[in-house]
Amino acid sequence: MSDQAVLDQIVRKLSARGDLDDGDRAAIHALPYVRRAYEAPAYVLREGEPAKKVCNFVVSGLAYRQKLTSEGARQIVSIHMAGDFLDLQHLFLTYADHSVQALTRLDVAEIDRDALHELVLQRPAVGRAMWTDALVDASIFREWVLNIGRRDARARVAHLLCEFALRMEAAGIAEHHRYELPMTQEQIGDAVGLTPVHVNRTLRALAADGLIRRERRHISLENWEEIRQVADFSALYLHLDPASPAGG
């Protein structure tokens, strides 16, 4: 992907969150950044470090945020894909409260943090779009709290699969409720608070019931309406379409 295309990708992403004018677009195109690639499972950011001097925008690939228990138990708290800003959650914080790692090969644009501060604080429309993006991330965290706290294993993993389907479709990297999911079952477990063996049994049960199909690392949701119900999934929390309350 050319450098020009990266900036266009950022403009597109932000435009989806609110209208931008020519000045806004010009300001975005003036952002200083460098391209960079990480190979899984490289760290993009480590818990406890000072926040980065750059803000990573995902051009392609997947990344995840994780936190560790002192016992060494891992919890993945979110997954990110093309079009996501990885460091918005630390934009104004001084220390990283979690780590970010590449889940696959990860192409990012490292945007200068000070320049982004400037942009966010000086250009209202861009600031608004970035705010919105960060708030949607927070909304997803809340849904995960509910998912892990109050749903059983079957609903939990089904919910994760539904969320990925819609987010990947919105990001243009999936269609027809079918997508590549390059996570091991252990990682899925770390995302939904289960052990890998229970994830395995749960996935097989979903497949046996005809709700999903699995081939290699590909997942397809065979019956959206039914799996939506099993997952107790409602797309409201993704705030995909600012104009409508629900969808999905």
Add this chain to the structure above:
Amino acid sequence: MSDQAVLDQIVRKLSARGDLDDGDRAAIHALPYVRRAYEAPAYVLREGEPAKKVCNFVVSGLAYRQKLTSEGARQIVSIHMAGDFLDLQHLFLTYADHSVQALTRLDVAEIDRDALHELVLQRPAVGRAMWTDALVDASIFREWVLNIGRRDARARVAHLLCEFALRMEAAGIAEHHRYELPMTQEQIGDAVGLTPVHVNRTLRALAADGLIRRERRHISLENWEEIRQVADFSALYLHLDPASPAGG
């Protein structure tokens, strides 16, 4: 509390997140708002509604955010206290993805949303402080995901108690790791993903081990260092002191 004092409280809160100049303070003091009180368990905001035209700032009392499963299971996703903005999480979203309810009698200042938008987008220092506040909320959500996903009952409730202690002390409504906790055991369970009877047993076990003392609705943490370890608690995620990585 006088009206003047409310605005001062807001200024104090935001100043803790970043320096404000006289212009910023004047702009805050010019914010149109009205005082309002809710009696528990009144709804401040309901999931699925359009976002409010006001942003509530908590003057005193406690509130909580909750989400429901279609089965009716409840998950409390955060608790808020004096000095917290309740609607920052929806500031730029169109629909509420969760409900907010009063946990006790709740005194708020309803700040006009458009005026707040204006302020946040036009005054960089204020915008930065508000951003920071919203990001800290998000950080707490992440810690709750970890807490619920990866810690056992004992650690989970101990963690909640530790978090309250530090946040209430920061808000000036507690000292010496002792505070009023006006939640029923059922609500505590809804916050940490446990049933009320297991919360009961867990609290008694913590008390039996001399880690906490309970009288009525008051909790005191008898041995901070020890309960901190039981809870696997580290204050980093609260971002209480922007200059230091840890504390607590």
Add this chain to the structure above:
DNA sequence: CGACTCGTTGAGTGATATCAAACCCGGTGG
């Protein structure tokens, strides 16, 4: 004093974890 909510306790159950082994498959080196 009765009714209600919240807290406490006990007994039995069940969902998920743990432990352990086998299997599968893609990659690598002989």
Add this chain to the structure above:
DNA sequence: CCACCGGGTTTGATATCACTCAACGAGTCG
């Protein structure tokens, strides 16, 4: 081309933490 290797997946047996159900107690309010 085959043997091996290693990570990931699958399966079975057993253990356990937390849930469910049920009853009782304590405090509060009308």
